[in-house]
Amino acid sequence: MSTAARFDFAPLLPAGLPAPAARWTGLAKYSFVGGNNDPDQVPVDGLVDAVTAVLRREGRALATYNLAHGPQGYLPLREFLTKKLKRDAAIDCSADDILIVSGSLQALDLVNQTLLARGDTVLIEQETYQGSLNRLTRLGVNAVGIPLDDQGMRMDALAAALADHKSRGITPKYIYTIPTVQNPTGSILPETRRAEMLRLSQQYGVPILEDDCYADLIWNGQRPPAIYAMARNNSVIHIGSFSKSIAPALRVGFIVAPWEMMSRMLALKTDAGSGALEQMVLAEYCAPHFATHVPKLTRGLRAKLDTLMEALNEQFGTSAEFEVPAGGIFLWVKLPDNVDTLKLYQAALAAGVAINPGPEWSTNKAHAGSRLRLCFASPSHQQIREGVAALAEVCRREFGVPARSANVEKQARA
Amino acid sequence: MSTAARFDFAPLLPAGLPAPAARWTGLAKYSFVGGNNDPDQVPVDGLVDAVTAVLRREGRALATYNLAHGPQGYLPLREFLTKKLKRDAAIDCSADDILIVSGSLQALDLVNQTLLARGDTVLIEQETYQGSLNRLTRLGVNAVGIPLDDQGMRMDALAAALADHKSRGITPKYIYTIPTVQNPTGSILPETRRAEMLRLSQQYGVPILEDDCYADLIWNGQRPPAIYAMARNNSVIHIGSFSKSIAPALRVGFIVAPWEMMSRMLALKTDAGSGALEQMVLAEYCAPHFATHVPKLTRGLRAKLDTLMEALNEQFGTSAEFEVPAGGIFLWVKLPDNVDTLKLYQAALAAGVAINPGPEWSTNKAHAGSRLRLCFASPSHQQIREGVAALAEVCRREFGVPARSANVEKQARA
Numbered sequence: 001m002s003t004a005a006r007f008d009f010a011p012l013l014p015a016g017l018p019a020p021a022a023r024w025t026g027l028a029k030y031s032f033v034g035g036n037n038d039p040d041q042v043p044v045d046g047l048v049d050a051v052t053a054v055l056r057r058e059g060r061a062l063a064t065y066n067l068a069h070g071p072q073g074y075l076p077l078r079e080f081l082t083k084k085l086k087r088d089a090a091i092d093c094s095a096d097d098i099l100i101v102s103g104s105l106q107a108l109d110l111v112n113q114t115l116l117a118r119g120d121t122v123l124i125e126q127e128t129y130q131g132s133l134n135r136l137t138r139l140g141v142n143a144v145g146i147p148l149d150d151q152g153m154r155m156d157a158l159a160a161a162l163a164d165h166k167s168r169g170i171t172p173k174y175i176y177t178i179p180t181v182q183n184p185t186g187s188i189l190p191e192t193r194r195a196e197m198l199r200l201s202q203q204y205g206v207p208i209l210e211d212d213c214y215a216d217l218i219w220n221g222q223r224p225p226a227i228y229a230m231a232r233n234n235s236v237i238h239i240g241s242f243s244k245s246i247a248p249a250l251r252v253g254f255i256v257a258p259w260e261m262m263s264r265m266l267a268l269k270t271d272a273g274s275g276a277l278e279q280m281v282l283a284e285y286c287a288p289h290f291a292t293h294v295p296k297l298t299r300g301l302r303a304k305l306d307t308l309m310e311a312l313n314e315q316f317g318t319s320a321e322f323e324v325p326a327g328g329i330f331l332w333v334k335l336p337d338n339v340d341t342l343k344l345y346q347a348a349l350a351a352g353v354a355i356n357p358g359p360e361w362s363t364n365k366a367h368a369g370s371r372l373r374l375c376f377a378s379p380s381h382q383q384i385r386e387g388v389a390a391l392a393e394v395c396r397r398e399f400g401v402p403a404r405s406a407n408v409e410k411q412a413r414a
Numbered sequence: 415m416s417t418a419a420r421f422d423f424a425p426l427l428p429a430g431l432p433a434p435a436a437r438w439t440g441l442a443k444y445s446f447v448g449g450n451n452d453p454d455q456v457p458v459d460g461l462v463d464a465v466t467a468v469l470r471r472e473g474r475a476l477a478t479y480n481l482a483h484g485p486q487g488y489l490p491l492r493e494f495l496t497k498k499l500k501r502d503a504a505i506d507c508s509a510d511d512i513l514i515v516s517g518s519l520q521a522l523d524l525v526n527q528t529l530l531a532r533g534d535t536v537l538i539e540q541e542t543y544q545g546s547l548n549r550l551t552r553l554g555v556n557a558v559g560i561p562l563d564d565q566g567m568r569m570d571a572l573a574a575a576l577a578d579h580k581s582r583g584i585t586p587k588y589i590y591t592i593p594t595v596q597n598p599t600g601s602i603l604p605e606t607r608r609a610e611m612l613r614l615s616q617q618y619g620v621p622i623l624e625d626d627c628y629a630d631l632i633w634n635g636q637r638p639p640a641i642y643a644m645a646r647n648n649s650v651i652h653i654g655s656f657s658k659s660i661a662p663a664l665r666v667g668f669i670v671a672p673w674e675m676m677s678r679m680l681a682l683k684t685d686a687g688s689g690a691l692e693q694m695v696l697a698e699y700c701a702p703h704f705a706t707h708v709p710k711l712t713r714g715l716r717a718k719l720d721t722l723m724e725a726l727n728e729q730f731g732t733s734a735e736f737e738v739p740a741g742g743i744f745l746w747v748k749l750p751d752n753v754d755t756l757k758l759y760q761a762a763l764a765a766g767v768a769i770n771p772g773p774e775w776s777t778n779k780a781h782a783g784s785r786l787r788l789c790f791a792s793p794s795h796q797q798i799r800e801g802v803a804a805l806a807e808v809c810r811r812e813f814g815v816p817a818r819s820a821n822v823e824k825q826a827r828a
Contacts, residue, residue: 007621007649009674012587014531020677023510024484037477044473051465051691059458062661063451064792070438096437102516102665105685117428131684173426207421235421247476249690251516260423263434270545271519272449275689276663277465378478 018138028354030387035248035329036378038304041297042247043289050284051277058280066273071266073100073254073274077283081240081254084290089215090225091238093256099265102274104213104253107239108135110265111209111255115173116141123161124176125153127332127362127371129183129211132176144172145363150323152182152189155196162204174237175201175208180215180223184332184361184373186325191224198227201235208236213253216245216294218327219302234258242282244329245294250278301329301377304384308376311385315392319402329377332358334370339399341372344391347398353391432552442768444801449662449743450792452718455711456661457703464698465691472694480687485680487514487668487688491697495654495668498704503629504639505652507670513679516688518627518667521653522549524679525623525669529587530555537575538590539567541746541776541785543597543625546590558586559777564737566596566603569610576618588651589615589622594629594637598746598775598787600739605638612641615649622650627667630659630708632741633716648672656696658743659708664692715743715791718798722790725799729806733816743791746772748784753813755786758805761812767805 061067069075078095085091101107108131116122118140124132126145136143144165146157158175165172175197179189189197201208210227228238241253252274255265305324308331312320321334335341341357348355358371376384392402475481483489492509499505515521522545530536532554538546540559550557558579560571572589579586589611593603603611615622624641642652655667666688669679719738722745726734735748749755755771762769772785790798806816 005647006672006674007616007647008619009529009621009672009678011619012529012585012621013678014529014534017528017678018681020674021485021680022677024486026484027478027482034479036479039474039477042474042476044469047473047476048466048469051469052462055458055462055465059461060453060456062461062663063453063456064441065448065450065662067663068441070440071435072438102689103686114431115423115426115428120428131686135684171426202421205422205425207423207426233419233421248479249476249481249687251685251687251689258420258423259437260434263436264423264427264431266435267432270549271665272517272545273663273665275516275665275692277692277695278689281691 028349029352030383030390031354031378032374032376032387033354033356034375034378035243036375037244037248037329038297038300038377041300043285043293046285046289046293047281051281054280054284062276067276067280071269071273072096072098074276074279074283076287077279080283080287080290084286085226085256088223089212090229091256092229097256097258097262099255099257099262099269100274100279101253101255101269102271103243103251104211104239104241105131106274107253107255108132110268111174111237111239112136112139113268114261114264121165121170121172122174122176123158123172123206124363125178125182126364127185127368128176129178130356130360132211133361133363141173143363148182148185148187150187152179152185152187152193153177153197155193155200158197159200162200162206166204171204172206175206176211177208177227178211178214179227180212181217181326181328183214183328184330184356186323186328186330186332188218188223188326191230194224194227194230198231198235202233210236210238212238213241214244214328215240217298217301217329219298221295221298228256234260237261245290245297246282246286250282251275252278252282298327304376304381305331307381307384308374308388311388315388316395316402330373330375333372333374335372335395336399336401337370339370339395339401341370344372344395344398348391348394351390351394353387353394355391442763443766444797444804445768445792446788446790446801447768447770448789448792449657450789451658451662451743452711452714452791455714457699457707460699460703460707461695465695468694468698476690481690481694485683485687486510486512488690488693488697490701491693494697494701494704498700499640499670502637503626504643505670506643511670511672511676513669513671513676513683514688514693515667515669515683516685517657517665518625518653518655519545520688521667521669522546524682525588525651525653526550526553527682528675528678535579535584535586536588536590537572537586537620538777539592539596540778541599541782542590543592544770544774546625547775547777555587557777562596562599562601564601566593566599566601566607567591567611569607569614572611573614576614576620580618585618586620589620590625591622591641592625592628593641594626595631595740595742597628597742598744598770600737600742600744600746602632602637602740605644608638608641608644612645612649616647624650624652626652627655628658628742629654631712631715631743633712635709635712642670648674651675656700659704659711660696660700664696665689666692666696712741718790718795719745721795721798722788722802725802729802730809730816744787744789747786747788749786749809750813750815751784753784753809753815755784758786758809758812762805762808765804765808767801767808769805
């Protein structure tokens with residue numbers, strides 16, 4: 001393929017494409033990014049048993065798209081979800097209300113394709129999941145951030161934003177919330193705020209997109225009912241995932257939605273179904289094991305969080321501020337105001353430490369400028385300690401904080 | 415959720431959405447549609463052994479997105495593909511040239527998102543895969559059909575179309591072809607025509623999108639080199655799939671493309687990776703077994719095709735005309751001119767027989783109006799015979815053909 005002049009695709013590319021990807025160069029030595037989980041907690045033996053059983057029983061069905069279970073996905077997985085969602089989130093739904101998708105990112109895409117056009121407005125938590133924010137940006141949608149406090153989205157701010165938009169003749173297309181282990185702040189929206197959000201949703205005719213991807217990973221196992229469960233008028237689209245509870249490389253998520261939305265999303269889901277083997281193994285494994293697997297997983301995650309917080313206290317002292325999250329796999333950290341985490345990100349990466357700079361996880365770039373997200377599920381306890389020490393070293397070199405004396409003092413105490 | 419008035423999503427929906435999906439009601443009793451395969455030929459034991467081995471060895475990696483192999487997919491699967499593509503299609507590529515995707519439909523979406531804008535033009539085989547055609551329609555792209563003969567796309571017609579578009583100042587964005595077991599006609603494009611297509615591609619600056627999804631299923635195992643392999647200037651994007659060779663419910667396909675296109679498609683592949691377990695099991699199974707599995711599969715498919723052709727001869731006599739396809743899972747059938755296969759489709763479905771009406775598989779609705787596609791891999795030999803008999807009965811009732819005498823005569827001979 002080397003003798004002729006290379007074909008030039010550039011003149012054929014339409015306007016508005018994202019920048020081309022760079023070649024992948026591997027994970028950082030100390031990786032605190034991405035929703036990766038703890039490799040030691042993948043239930044390998046259970047998955048082997050499950051996949052063996054389900055393939056021997058139903059493997060021939062792989063010859064048929066969707067295993068002949070229709071475009072909403074493998075029925076036993078949807079049936080498991082109806083029981084799980086009832087038990088854990090007080091959601092009363094049937095298998096017909098559930099659509100299995102290729103990870104919750106496909107759920108976001110389907111909801112967005114169904115509801116959004118360029119120029120539309122969405123209300124979104126000010127600090128939020130980067131993947132959701134990037135999607136809205138790419139679609140040319142105006143993402144209006146609603147400030148958070150330690151209990152999640154502030155309802156006074158939401159009410160004000162809805163009233164303001166109404167006064168300008170704008171109906172936001174949806175309110176996007178991660179109410180249960182908010183990403184990145186780790187809070188849980190109290191039931192009273194959920195009820196208030198529903199009241200506002202009804203008053204202004206704006207549906208709620210409830211992203212509950214992290215809701216399984218609560219330290220004390222206590223969670224309020226899902227907003228979907230509290231709704232009395234079908235105004236909520238609920239999405240979830242097995243990425244955080246079982247394994248992210250299995251690309252399996254789900255949507256619970258009224259048929260009016262479901263039928264539109266199905267018309268847009270032109271992928272001939274999501275991966276069947278992953279659905280089969282999840283259904284077979286989760287039906288008997290999910291309820292015991294998840295508490296074990298969260299205990300391990302909580303221990304890693306403790307290691308991370310200890311390491312931050314040791315290495316950063318009072319320079320690192322954070323609230324203890326209610327669950328999950330990430331910690332949202334505030335560094336001194338003079339630290340620019342976008343610059344810190346570059347310098348840290350060069351030193352083998354990957355972090356999520358705050359501005360990529362917020363609609364308020366100034367507020368988030370000295371903040372960062374640290375994911376703690378994937379690195380080992382030792383990697384967490386070493387990585388935080390390396391990060392502190394880079395931060396000190398680039399921004400003069402944390403002061404070395406604080407570090408030495410903390411180390412001596414440890 | 416029943417006491418309040420139901421939330422009305424309708425005012426929020428943007429213009430141009432496809433019609434909502436209907437509730438799924440199951441497969442037809444006699445289903446000759448969809449790219450389903452033969453359930454008896456799913457290598458269940460081999461898949462069980464493969465998934466057990468790979469999970470025990472690498473299952474912990476499921477905790478990391480993409481198994482830490484990067485966004486192009488599981489490296490052993492890409493390495494298997496480099497060997498397979500070299501052996502079967504004369505393609506010389508490295509693992510870095512391959513992107514694993516969630517079925518070849520995602521490949522089509524990524525190519526389309528990278529190259530197409532509303533109002534663009536694509537040259538496409540006049541009879542072609544419905545999924546490709548529907549995508550172009552949905553994107554507002556002008557799909558210009560190039561007529562076929564029994565050796566595939568006619569190069570005189572392609573040359574004329576390219577010259578005509580050039581004279582009007584239009585550069586088509588790509589030439590879409592299914593050169594090896596064309597869908598739905600089952601032909602194989604000879605090497606001379608492949609060379610001519612490449613010459614035209616270079617002359618007019620129009621790249622080629624080579625969809626080789628069915629290329630593994632050739633009765634005699636003989637295939638020309640892929641167009642990608644013959645190109646000397648990187649002007650070809652090659653896509654393939656494991657749907658036809660292993661199992662369609664595993665959603666695993668691939669793209670081979672120059673980095674200039676690959677880097678653009680990677681930037682648009684925002685799904686956090688395709689399903690890892692399906693990639694793992696395919697790599698583990700295919701490396702030792704693909705080369706023996708596929709000939710066994712195709713022998714079985716050829717036997718089903720024979721049953722289908724016999725049944726058509728028996729039930730339709732001279733009313734059903736067809737060419738014997740070179741391989742694959744479908745037969746393209748011409749009925750008498752007075753048969754409207756869109757109407758036949760509705761009447762047959764009511765009688766429990768699902769067919770693909772020709773106009774859905776062609777840019778030339780008139781030419782395809784009395785044609786239909788029959789997929790034969792999924793139904794059993796008995797279902798094929800019964801289904802064709804039922805179809806003939808419906809066709810006779812609705813359109814007066816085939817004549818009953820022909821049918822009786824044929825049955826007596828059988």
